[in-house]
Amino acid sequence: MGDDRYGRTPRPGGRAPWERYPADDDAQPRTGRRNRHADTTTGSVPLSVQDLVEKVDSERNSRRRRRAEPEPPADSTGTRRPAPPEPAAPNGSHRTPDAGSTGARRAVPPDPLNTTGSRHAVTPDPTVTGARRAVNPDSPNATDARPATGSRRAVPAKPSNPAADPVTEELPAVTDPPRADIKTLRAQAAAAPVAASPADYPTTALPSNVGAKPLSRLATARKRRNRKLRAAGRASLAIFAVIAMLVTGGGWSYLRAKDNAFNQVTALEPDSPDVVDAGAQYGDENFLIVGTDTRAGANSQLGAGSTADAEGSRADTVMLVNIPADRQRVVAVSFPRDLDVTRPVCEGWDNDKGAYTGENFPSAIGDKLNAVYALGGPKCLTKVIQKMSGLKINHFVGIDFSGFESMVDTIGGVEVCTTKPLVDEVLGTVLTTPGKQVVNGSTALDYVRARHVYGEERSDYDRINRQQRFLSSLLRTALSGKVLFDMGKLNGFIDAFAQHSFMDNVSTKDLLTLGRSMQKMQAGSITFLTVPTAGTTSYGNEIPRESDIKAIFRAVIDDQPLPGEKPSAPVTSEAPPVAAKPKQLAVDPSTVSLQVSNGSGTPGLANTTATKLSNQGFQIYSTGNYADGTSPKTIVRYSSGHEAAAATVASAIPGATLESTTGLGSIVEVVLGSDYTGTVRTPTAFGQTLPDTPTDSGGLTAAPVTLPSDLEHVNAADDTCK
Numbered sequence: 001m002g003d004d005r006y007g008r009t010p011r012p013g014g015r016a017p018w019e020r021y022p023a024d025d026d027a028q029p030r031t032g033r034r035n036r037h038a039d040t041t042t043g044s045v046p047l048s049v050q051d052l053v054e055k056v057d058s059e060r061n062s063r064r065r066r067r068a069e070p071e072p073p074a075d076s077t078g079t080r081r082p083a084p085p086e087p088a089a090p091n092g093s094h095r096t097p098d099a100g101s102t103g104a105r106r107a108v109p110p111d112p113l114n115t116t117g118s119r120h121a122v123t124p125d126p127t128v129t130g131a132r133r134a135v136n137p138d139s140p141n142a143t144d145a146r147p148a149t150g151s152r153r154a155v156p157a158k159p160s161n162p163a164a165d166p167v168t169e170e171l172p173a174v175t176d177p178p179r180a181d182i183k184t185l186r187a188q189a190a191a192a193p194v195a196a197s198p199a200d201y202p203t204t205a206l207p208s209n210v211g212a213k214p215l216s217r218l219a220t221a222r223k224r225r226n227r228k229l230r231a232a233g234r235a236s237l238a239i240f241a242v243i244a245m246l247v248t249g250g251g252w253s254y255l256r257a258k259d260n261a262f263n264q265v266t267a268l269e270p271d272s273p274d275v276v277d278a279g280a281q282y283g284d285e286n287f288l289i290v291g292t293d294t295r296a297g298a299n300s301q302l303g304a305g306s307t308a309d310a311e312g313s314r315a316d317t318v319m320l321v322n323i324p325a326d327r328q329r330v331v332a333v334s335f336p337r338d339l340d341v342t343r344p345v346c347e348g349w350d351n352d353k354g355a356y357t358g359e360n361f362p363s364a365i366g367d368k369l370n371a372v373y374a375l376g377g378p379k380c381l382t383k384v385i386q387k388m389s390g391l392k393i394n395h396f397v398g399i400d401f402s403g404f405e406s407m408v409d410t411i412g413g414v415e416v417c418t419t420k421p422l423v424d425e426v427l428g429t430v431l432t433t434p435g436k437q438v439v440n441g442s443t444a445l446d447y448v449r450a451r452h453v454y455g456e457e458r459s460d461y462d463r464i465n466r467q468q469r470f471l472s473s474l475l476r477t478a479l480s481g482k483v484l485f486d487m488g489k490l491n492g493f494i495d496a497f498a499q500h501s502f503m504d505n506v507s508t509k510d511l512l513t514l515g516r517s518m519q520k521m522q523a524g525s526i527t528f529l530t531v532p533t534a535g536t537t538s539y540g541n542e543i544p545r546e547s548d549i550k551a552i553f554r555a556v557i558d559d560q561p562l563p564g565e566k567p568s569a570p571v572t573s574e575a576p577p578v579a580a581k582p583k584q585l586a587v588d589p590s591t592v593s594l595q596v597s598n599g600s601g602t603p604g605l606a607n608t609t610a611t612k613l614s615n616q617g618f619q620i621y622s623t624g625n626y627a628d629g630t631s632p633k634t635i636v637r638y639s640s641g642h643e644a645a646a647a648t649v650a651s652a653i654p655g656a657t658l659e660s661t662t663g664l665g666s667i668v669e670v671v672l673g674s675d676y677t678g679t680v681r682t683p684t685a686f687g688q689t690l691p692d693t694p695t696d697s698g699g700l701t702a703a704p705v706t707l708p709s710d711l712e713h714v715n716a717a718d719d720t721c722k
Contacts, residue, residue, distance in 0.1 A: 263354060267378030267396035267504040269386065275640030276390030277660035280557050283325025287395040288385055290373065291317035291404065292351070293449075315373035316449065317467060320385060320393070322556050329525040329565070331556050332471070333389070334464045335369055336533065340541035341384050343367040349377025354502055368541055378504065388544070389553045390662060392640070396504040403500020404448075405441030410492035411483050413438040414474050416447060417721040424450035435721065444470065460542070461530065465714065468528035472716035476523050523717040524566030530712035548708045555705040564713035584644045586684040589617035592645045595669040599626030600676055609672055612680035616652055621667055631673040633657060639664045647690045652683035657694045 267288075275281070293316035318335040342365045348357035351374075361375060373381040378396055386393050408414055415438050422431040430446045430453075431437070439447060448467045456462040483489050494508060531549055533542040555562060594613055598606035606623040614620050634656045638646035643658075646668050650656040655675060684690050 262498050262506065262508075263502040265354060265378050265396070265398075265502045265504055266356070267382050268393060269379070269383060270392070270394070271641045272383070272386050272392075273639035273641050273665055274383075274387040274390065274662050275392045275660075276553075276662060277557055278392055278640050278643065279660070281392050284392070285323040285395065286391045286393045287321040287323075287397060288382060288393050289317075289319045289321060290315050290378070290381065290396075290398045291448075292373070292398060292400050315370040315381060318369060318373075318381070318385070320389060320391065322391060324559055327521070329527070329559075330521070331527050331529065331562065332468070333529045333531060333552065333556070334468065335385065335388075335531050336460045336464065336542045337368070337370040338460060338536075338540060338542050339369040339531065339533065340537055340543055341367055341369050341372060341388070343372050343376070344380065344383050344387075346372070346376025346380035346383075349373075349375065349380070351377070366537070366539070366541065378502075387662070388549060390550070390557070391553060395506050395510070397501060397506055398503065399497070399501040401445055401449075403496060405445050406496035406500060407493055408439075408441035408444045410496050411474075411477065411489050413440050414444055414470060414477060415439075416444070416470060416473060417719065419721045420455070422447065422450065423454050425452040425454070426450075461712065464530050465712065468530075468714040472523070472526070472528065472714060473719065475526055475716050476719070522566075524715060526716035527562050527565045528714040528716070529562065532708050532711060545708070548711075551705045551707055552711070555707060558705070560705055562713070563707060563711055564715045564718075566715055566717055584647050584690040586648045586651070586686055586688050586690050587644050588686045589648065589683060590619060592649060593619045593621040593667050594649065595621045595664075595667050596623045597626040597669055597671045598624070599629065599631035599671045600674050601630050605672055605676070605678075609670070609676075609678070609680065613649075613652065613670070616680065616683055618649065618652075626671050631671050632675065634673040634676045635659045635671040637661050637664065637669040637671060639666075642666060642668060644690070647693055648683050650693045651690060652681055654679055654681065 316337060318337065320333045320335070322331045322333075343361075343363060345363050346361050348359040348361060349355075350357055356377065356379070369381075369384065372384055378398060382393055382396060415436055416431070417436045418431050418434050420434050421429065423429045424446070427446045427450050430443065430450055431439075448463070448470050450466070451459050451463040453462065477483060483493060494511065497511075529552060531552075532545045534545050535543055537543060554560075594610070596606045596610040596613065606625070610620045610623045634653060635658075636646045636650045636653070636656050637659045639662055640660060642664075643660075646658055649668055649670060650658055653670065654677065656670075
């Protein structure tokens with residue numbers, strides 16, 4: 001316990017208060033009666049707790065006074081003079097100085113029994129057997145008022161306030177050990193054995209996880225395995241990220257390098273008024289593929305002839321390929337090279353340079369299809385085919401003889417089949433034996449070009465049939481994975497294609513996307529058709545059957561069944577996503593020219609309706625009766641490129657439907673049917689989004705299209721010899 005009431009711990013070796021202050025042998029308690037704890041043998045009375053407290057306080061006050069006193073001045077010899085003794089109190093006890101006193105106090109000799117060397121010890125009187133405390137004679141409780149000897153000092157009546165004057169314990173100064181001891185300690189530390197593990201350290205306990213139980217061997221192994229799996233996962237993820245970055249960057253570089261090798265030309269007319277029902281064709285891909293028979297350059301060495309035989313270039317093969325938005329089938333329609341057409345106004349084309357000359361040629365009727373290309377190039381040919389088919393052509397590809405031969409050799413040849421040897425009057429023997437056989441590029445070129453074969457009577461149509469069968473075999477080879485999944489062959493195929501072709505709106509990405517969408521397409525879903533004709537003119541041109549041609553392409557646009565087509569299960573390959581149709585915005589009525597036609601059978605209805613439409617701001621071009629007689633429905637007819645104008649007109653006529661047609665140009669025709677109620681309302685405001693208006697494809701889609709019974713067709717799944 002502490003040596004005073006403030007809990008201060010005595011110094012090592014010191015004595016407790018009850019040991020420093022022995023009990024009085026003849027003192028009486030302050031109450032005037034003997035303490036019941038007195039020693040009955042010796043007659044001495046032990047000190048009470050209050051007495052011990054008073055003695056300790058007296059000793060503490062003495063220490064404070066000695067610390068506050070200045071050192072005595074030194075004399076001439078250098079010896080300090082002792083302070084004069086402090087006068088004694090009247091009652092014989094030592095006087096306790098005031099708090100502010102600075103006078104010198106008497107020196108207290110050390111206690112020989114105090115082993116701690118404390119300067120606060122009091123020397124007891126050797127003649128007294130028991131130390132007594134000095135008692136004030138004036139105190140009413142005093143029983144023995146004998147004067148204290150010199151060995152006694154006065155004890156104040158009241159203890160001092162420790163909070164007002166705290167005591168700071170003095171600790172001995174820390175001194176460095178002698179140098180010899182330091183060397184000894186270092187030698188002992190160097191000679192000490194080194195612990196091999198924490199368990200060898202001189203400690204009573206090793207650190208452990210608080211609150212955690214030690215893991216079993218199975219749990220430790222599982223934890224170690226999970227740590228390895230996480231490390232392996234992080235490493236794999238890093239490797240995958242690096243590979244993805246390299247593949248992405250390499251793929252982008254590959255596509256860009258291939259695209260830079262393509263020869264781009266101007267061929268398309270996206271806003272052509274000849275496009276039929278552009279809304280129904282949204283998302284379709286239409287490729288116009290042309291095989292040219294130019295005799296210039298490397299083509300003159302392939303048996304095609306020379307420029308002396310035929311200058312320039314002709315469209316030896318013309319094929320329009322339709323791939324609908326759902327990628328469920330492919331339809332390829334071939335056009336005879338001698339088809340009789342009307343050539344529009346065209347700009348001149350230099351096939352050797354692959355550029356337009358800037359010279360314009362007037363329109364002409366009775367021209368051959370291949371002559372149109374020879375004069376006006378890709379742009380003029382696209383106009384003719386787009387007007388004839390009504391399809392919106394969005395890709396053009398032209399390839400010469402040399403490119404065709406290189407592509408066939410790159411994929412390792414193509415299998416063909418014939419029932420007899422193939423011999424041509426001009427090209428000679430093409431196939432020496434009948435049956436199935438794989439042909440290289442040179443033989444394949446003669447196979448698809450021959451048009452004077454012995455035993456064939458239809459000339460160009462027999463050649464088209466051979467071309468379609470050859471392409472069917474080529475597609476079967478490609479779709480089987482021999483080309484699309486062989487990067488070497490696919491890369492060589494694209495290189496040969498890029499070196500010997502010219503195109504518009506075609507990139508390597510488009511070709512790869514198209515090939516990927518057809519990977520799981522079955523060959524039975526690919527159909528080849530040939531435009532029907534009705535004999536020839538006096539100058540040898542094939543006469544087109546226009547009504548049958550319109551029916552064919554109407555069936556293509558509406559995805560109706562075609563002859564020879566073999567529907568298969570839905571394609572599991574993912575088709576490229578088709579963007580939503582953009583919303584049409586209303587146009588200014590003053591910019592729309594209307595032709596109002598009365599098909600209701602009510603006389604004068606066209607004039608009265610035209611007046612109402614004019615009051616809404618529309619410009620009236622003409623009024624009259626409907627050319628086809630009567631119509632059960634009110635229809636707003638328009639040519640491609642004028643969808644917004646037609647929809648603005650339809651928003652003013654309740655119940656009207658839209659119909660896409662050709663030949664109207666910028667004129668919008670309003671056909672008043674028997675269901676017309678005579679109401680004309682305010683059209684949608686200029687710049688506002690037009691509401692969805694029902695679309696009517698006209699009489700051709702009122703019922704399934706009737707296709708000609710003699711329509712030439714080939715299915716890609718048919719590999720029988722013929």
